[in-house]
Amino acid sequence: MDTGIASPRLRIAVALTVNGRRVSAEVEPRMHLGDFLREQLNLTGTHLGCEQGVCGACTVLVDGTPQRSCIAYAVECDGAQVTTIEGFDADPTMAALREAFAAHHGLQCGFCTPGMLIASRDIVLRLGDVPETRIREELSGNLCRCTGYVGIVEAVAAVAAGREPAADAAAVPVQARVAAPADASVAPASVAAAPAALAAGGAGIAQTIALGVSADAAWAVLSDPRAVAACLPGAELTALEGEAVSGVVRVALGPIKVALAGQGSITLDQAARSGVLVGRGRDGGTGSSAEGEVRWQVVPRGEAASELRVELSWRLSGALAQFSRGAVVEGLVRRLAADFAANLEARVAGQAPPAAQRELGLLALIWAVIKARLFR
Amino acid sequence: MKPVAFDYVRARTLEEASEMLAAGGGAARLLAGGQSLGPMLNLRLARPMRLVDIKRADGFRALAADDATLSIGAGFTHAEIEDGAVEDPARGLLRHVARGIAYRAVRNRGTIGGSLAHADPAADWVSVFAALDGVAVARSARGTRRIASGAFLRGAFATALADDEVLAAVELPLLSAGARWAYRKVCRKTGEFASAIGVVVLDPARGLARVVAGAVEAAPVLLPATSEALRDHGPDAAEAALAEEIARLLPHLDPAARRLRMVAVRSALRDIAGEG
Ligand SMILES: Cc1cc2nc3c(=O)[nH]c(=O)nc-3n(C[C@H](O)[C@H](O)[C@H](O)COP(=O)(O)OP(=O)(O)OC[C@H]3O[C@@H](n4cnc5c(N)ncnc54)[C@H](O)[C@@H]3O)c2cc1C
Ligand code: FES
Ligand code: FES
Numbered sequence: 001m002d003t004g005i006a007s008p009r010l011r012i013a014v015a016l017t018v019n020g021r022r023v024s025a026e027v028e029p030r031m032h033l034g035d036f037l038r039e040q041l042n043l044t045g046t047h048l049g050c051e052q053g054v055c056g057a058c059t060v061l062v063d064g065t066p067q068r069s070c071i072a073y074a075v076e077c078d079g080a081q082v083t084t085i086e087g088f089d090a091d092p093t094m095a096a097l098r099e100a101f102a103a104h105h106g107l108q109c110g111f112c113t114p115g116m117l118i119a120s121r122d123i124v125l126r127l128g129d130v131p132e133t134r135i136r137e138e139l140s141g142n143l144c145r146c147t148g149y150v151g152i153v154e155a156v157a158a159v160a161a162g163r164e165p166a167a168d169a170a171a172v173p174v175q176a177r178v179a180a181p182a183d184a185s186v187a188p189a190s191v192a193a194a195p196a197a198l199a200a201g202g203a204g205i206a207q208t209i210a211l212g213v214s215a216d217a218a219w220a221v222l223s224d225p226r227a228v229a230a231c232l233p234g235a236e237l238t239a240l241e242g243e244a245v246s247g248v249v250r251v252a253l254g255p256i257k258v259a260l261a262g263q264g265s266i267t268l269d270q271a272a273r274s275g276v277l278v279g280r281g282r283d284g285g286t287g288s289s290a291e292g293e294v295r296w297q298v299v300p301r302g303e304a305a306s307e308l309r310v311e312l313s314w315r316l317s318g319a320l321a322q323f324s325r326g327a328v329v330e331g332l333v334r335r336l337a338a339d340f341a342a343n344l345e346a347r348v349a350g351q352a353p354p355a356a357q358r359e360l361g362l363l364a365l366i367w368a369v370i371k372a373r374l375f376r
Numbered sequence: 377m378k379p380v381a382f383d384y385v386r387a388r389t390l391e392e393a394s395e396m397l398a399a400g401g402g403a404a405r406l407l408a409g410g411q412s413l414g415p416m417l418n419l420r421l422a423r424p425m426r427l428v429d430i431k432r433a434d435g436f437r438a439l440a441a442d443d444a445t446l447s448i449g450a451g452f453t454h455a456e457i458e459d460g461a462v463e464d465p466a467r468g469l470l471r472h473v474a475r476g477i478a479y480r481a482v483r484n485r486g487t488i489g490g491s492l493a494h495a496d497p498a499a500d501w502v503s504v505f506a507a508l509d510g511v512a513v514a515r516s517a518r519g520t521r522r523i524a525s526g527a528f529l530r531g532a533f534a535t536a537l538a539d540d541e542v543l544a545a546v547e548l549p550l551l552s553a554g555a556r557w558a559y560r561k562v563c564r565k566t567g568e569f570a571s572a573i574g575v576v577v578l579d580p581a582r583g584l585a586r587v588v589a590g591a592v593e594a595a596p597v598l599l600p601a602t603s604e605a606l607r608d609h610g611p612d613a614a615e616a617a618l619a620e621e622i623a624r625l626l627p628h629l630d631p632a633a634r635r636l637r638m639v640a641v642r643s644a645l646r647d648i649a650g651e652g
Contacts, residue, residue: 009383029384029427032418052415059481065455066481071414075384076407076429122480140566141479169459177440177447254494254533255405255413255422285380286421 014078019087027074034058034069045085056142059115066122085114100155108146120156128165209308213348215300219273231343258283273298379417383426390542394516396428398540411486412494450489450543465548469557479567489543497532498569503590507575515544529595555579558647560640574640589637611649
């Protein structure tokens with residue numbers, strides 16, 4: 001692939017203000033703000049728990065509002081004002097919260113406390129005196145592994161008592177909308193390949209696809225591993241020896257791209273017009289692996305038509321599995337299955353498969369399409 | 377934990393961002409709030425070679441309105457919508473929804489455009505965009521194109537945006553004074569992604585009645601028969617049409633998942649009925 005991108009620059013200069021002090025530094029673009037504060041500025045009061053935005057331990061103020069320092073990169077913060085837990089010595093609200101956390105036993109090990117205090121200060125200043133339910137709702141993004149929530153909520157309520165909420169945010173000015181800025185001549189261009197994802201744990205689906213070709217014609221293709229692979233967008237067969245196959249299956253899931261390289265075996269039953277592919281593959285980059293099984297069978301439906309029955313089961317492990325939910329994107333599978341059927345029909349009829357479909361991660365049919373999502 | 381090394385550039389305009397994407401040949405990725413991309417980078421699930429930061433690009437954070445439509449720059453954050461700094465074209469629906477997205481510290485960075493472009497089927501803006509039948513404004517060095525919600529949302533994590541296109545703004549209808557809406561997000565913990573979403577928008581003056589089942593593992597599903605019943609005969613008639621339509625349009629969900637969507641939409645319809 002010609003990416004036009006030479007190797008990434010190692011360091012980029014940034015200048016920001018941290019706790020009132022001007023700081024200039026050269027940072028790796030991939031360094032997140034939390035690491036920058038801790039490792040380069042020795043401000044270790046900012047704690048890192050999950051590093052995926054969930055736990056809130058790393059919360060700091062960026063330009064006056066609480067933000068996660070683990071999912072903001074230091075390069076992005078060029079010119080920003082950052083305040084860490086070390087920067088509140090002269091802040092009266094924080095002083096009151098510190099007292100209240102002590103009085104109400106709002107901390108045990110203290111790991112969550114820097115993030116809790118910064119989130120709590122925001123609640124007190126922004127919302128003022130609100131009911132306990134609202135305090136709990138607002139604190140839901142800060143996890144305390146010592147589970148000392150009762151004390152924390154009491155402390156915040158004590159400091160918030162009698163306070164006024166902040167004034168309404170200034171409204172962004174609204175300009176006059178000029179008639180549709182559309183340029184109808186802009187072609188949709190190549191639409192990004194539809195993502196196929198992988199399921200967590202073990203999962204499976206069964207699918208029946210109607211084919212507009214005879215069972216024998218369909219089987220001629222479906223009994224040839226190379227032909228099957230050619231109908232599977234995203235799949236590439238690198239070797240075939242007897243029953244042993246190796247290949248690569250490429251899938252994209254939003255910004256996640258995986259190339260599962262692996263081996264498998266194909267067993268065919270000519271009489272029953274059925275086949276079984278068992279395989280496993282690994283993606284070095286994400287350290288994820290998948291194993292799965294596909295069973296397919298062609299059943300005649302009259303002279304010139306047939307039905308393809310496909311059963312898929314798969315299992316994911318590694319980083320990708322952490323992000324995946326068990327639920328299958330059935331809609332996507334059906335779309336991919338339709339593309340597979342179209343490719344198959346085209347192939348049987350001796351035509352080249354439609355180009356656009358070649359990109360689809362049809363491995364969907366093999367490893368299946370799943371749906372991955374953060375934090376499930 | 378460290379992401380794979382990447383380069384970082386800041387785009388001054390959205391056209392420039394588009395050129396940078398095209399030059400990156402698939403290895404460059406836009407960065408808006410980073411609240412979906414960041415976790416994926418940190419876990420090395422996403423491994424782009426270059427991030428193109430559009431946060432500060434010209435025109436990314438503008439509001440423009442005429443009599444019928446409000447165009448919201450893609451770069452506004454969930455928190456700015458929650459606080460009402462961004463005018464709410466849907467008479468409170470957007471503010472209500474924004475407050476239920478993630479947590480304040482995430483809302484202070486995450487953008488409405490990033491959420492729609494990411495197209496997580498369980499994301500809140502995805503369902504709202506479908507229910508309001510919004511229009512996505514896609515900008516590239518080649519020009520600007522407007523894409524209706526139904527064509528924009530193609531499936532789980534899939535949109536109609538081309539590789540060199542940036543979502544510049546979302547256009548939403550300005551609902552009239554008599555309009556009503558209801559939003560139900562089913563999740564176990566505050567701030568989580570939804571397990572099911574039900575959205576109802578009813579604006580008789582605009583002839584708008586849309587009932588949407590969201591978080592269905594694919595693009596949100598508009599329920600036309602239920603919507604029509606709502607428009608012509610009210611919420612009770614809509615509820616009567618609901619079960620059959622959910623069963624017909626979401627046959628692939630397992631029964632429990634289907635029931636959850638049913639309950640989300642039904643609750644939203646009852647909210648509307650309760651107000652009427
Ligand atoms: C702990 C946590 C909980 C969350 N809970 C919820 C929730 O309950 N509901 C919910 O809806 N969301 C939730 N989110 C996601 C959050 O709303 C994100 O802010 C949002 O999904 C992405 O917006 P962003 O600006 O951060 O985009 P980014 O992370 O910067 O980008 C996301 C993707 O979209 C692309 N992109 C960004 N902007 C554009 C653009 N203008 N044009 C084209 N492509 C673009 C990027 O290249 C990337 O692939 C949660 C996030 C976290 C960390
Ligand atoms: S470390 Fe940042 S949210 Fe957990
Ligand atoms: S006090 Fe230990 S994590 Fe909260």
